[in-house]
Amino acid sequence: MGFLDTLLGRTKPVQPKLDDLFALPSAAITLEAGAGFTPTGSGSVCFRPVEGRSFADVQKDVTDLLDMSAGKEGALPVEVSKDDYGFTWVVDSRMSSEIDALVTDLHAVNSALVDNGFGPQLLCTLVAFRDPEERRLALIYLFKRGTFYPFAPLSGEKRDNALELQVKGAIGPDLKWEQDLGRWFPVWGAPGL
């Protein structure tokens, strides 16, 4: 935000960065080799809906689009749910080997929102992983920063910080990591995780 904007008290809503998301498929391979986690095939996009008709229309178009492409390729239809904080999650499920297609789907949701002028409403994208011991892990992409962070929930709203840091080390420079640990916020009960 520029000096003049500060002085005049007008915030420019932050536009999301979408492109760094495509680093995920290669990072997933590194993660499997280094820590044994594989993609579950499900991923989601989280955004803050805007009240009123025009956003509802856009949201419907997006889910219709994904459902259509899902019908063709034998994937499951998308699920839309709302969390406790009023944020909407669009969950896309594919085969666990189809992480490229999953990322493409998620990108389609993101760019549809951006194209319709709702880019500032995008919060994060989440891609879920599991290891053979059934430990849960998500790699979360922060749209406004263009960075990733790991999130490993345990039961009862606790998180496995050691595992998160291990995953970050295992993937290394394949992903642009969020350096400010204060922004690694927990997403308890995120759909698709």
Place this chain on the structure above:
Amino acid sequence: MAARTRYAPDRGLTARMTATMFLLGLVFVAFVALIVGLMSHYGASSALIVFVAVVVGGGFAIGSLFYSDKIALRTAGAVEVTPEQAPELHGVVDRLCALADMPKPRVAIARSPIPNAFATGRSADKAVLCVTDSLLARLNKDELEGVIAHEMSHVAHKDVQVMTIASFLAIIAALLIRFSFYGELFGGGGRGRGGNNNGGALPILAILMLVSIVVYAISFLLIRMLSRYRELAADRSGALLTGQPSALKSALIKVSEGMNRIPTRDLRAAEPLNAFFFAPAMKLNARSSLSTIFSTHPSLERRLEELDKVQQQLSKAG
């Protein structure tokens, strides 16, 4: 990026705020010019008074800027809370920070029967956000999110810094009024020793006092006006951030209702913090136009009107 945006700035508000700040700057320049003129005309006898006022005033301003968070938390009786102690509040703040791409402020809760919130701190990194327990009890999640988005907008707009700088002039003017008043009371002894500037001291102090009073009055009104515009700007940015102007509107209504139900004795205790609050804790007689000029916050009706504009802007089709 070629993507179109639905978030155009409010030109009217920008223009009014610019005009207010321009006037404040004009008063400041006129004040400095007058003092320099007075001093060169009457000699340096009053230079010391002005110098002391600037140093003390500057000290006040810098001190209040640096300790704003601690002073405000102490005055409000607020306690910082960890994510474990207040997971839901932290969850709301986390999400809004990620949406707005801001560093996360510290979060505090104050025990108070007044449903309210404030944010302070000299920079976004040092910011602290405080809500009262009755606000948490009275608002639902969407409304709480609206209030917090409003406060985060204050942080993003650097309102603490802007208002401190804006108040600098008024602080110096107020100090000069006081100093020249005492100077006139006790000025007799000093004049005897100096000898050569005899007779010059008394009128210059009177003129200085008069000028300072006028400057103080004008800058006081301008600062209040600026504060009201910045509240509207924070409402607007907050509503755009969450995309839910209606939730902010209903929070505003609930909070102002809560204010009116509380006895005035409690409200006066919170008065020094008024400028940072989400809604003003102390109200002058609500309907008179005088109260509008003097208050730090715009009227509820005005704020709701502005939020209606945001709502229309967001729901515009296409």
